[in-house]
Structures are given as C-alpha cells and as structure tokens.
Amino acid sequence: MKEIFRSSKFDGKLILKPSAKVNEAGDEVYGSLENGLWWRSMQNQLPEDATIAPVLLYSDETLAYGFGSTTFYPLYMSIGNLPKDIRRKEEGYTLIAYLPILKGKKKQKRRWAKKNLKGQILHHALSIILRSLIEPAKT
DSSP states (O other), X not given: OHHHHHOGGGTTTOOOSOOOEEOTTSOEEOOSGGGSHHHHHHHTTSOTTOOOOOEEEEEXXXXXXXXXXXXXXXXXXXXXXXXXXXXXXXXXOEEEEEOOOOOOOTTOSOHHHHHHHHHHHHHHHXXXXXXXXXXXXXX
C-alpha cells in the first residue's frame, strides 16, 4: 500500500475523498467506490487529514507450464483510491503472495471435509498474509 501512495506515477490520480455523482435527473449514481455511501459514512468518522484506503484483493487460477503444468493461485492487491481504469492495469496492482490450494482425489467420499479443510487453509493463509494491515487499520 505504501508503494502505491508514494509512487510518483500516481501523483494527482489518487482518490483521497469521497464524492457524490448525480445524473441529469438529480439521482445519485454509484459507479465507483468513492461514490458509495459507505466511503462517505466512514470518511465522516475520520479526522480531516485522514482518508479511507480500501484494500482490494484479486486471485485467479494460473497455469505455469514451465513447472510441469502446475496450477498457481497468485494473490494481488490494489487499493480503492486508484481510479478503476488504473486499478485494472498491471501498474495498478501488486503480487503479494501465492495461495496454498489443497488438491485431492476427484472421487473422494468426504467432499464436505475436503471443502472445509480447503477453506480453513485458505483463511489461515490470508490471515498470515494480511496480518500487517491490522495495526494500520486501527489508526
């Protein structure tokens, strides 16, 4: 997150305050994070010089053929303070980890147990990966 906030390539592009958008009829339009009621509500609870920094996580299965057709699950992070058009480009997100995914035999009798274990492993891994965000989130 610090990399993004400190990067000169995002100078003048970071969204630091929420804004309301209205259409021609005067109705509010919610097309981006900064236009939402949640951001405005949270921002009103902060000191004047502080801002919300929404953490956005992305992951998708990726095949790596150089490793014998191995499947990876990279975890990328971005922040909601970047406009959508930048967040969606490679410069708008950072690889922060590879997620462990439990594989098993396809015809396993206790699918619910495997599914539960997979969820526990994933949540434990995420708690370790995101641990460094807990203290800054409190301030």
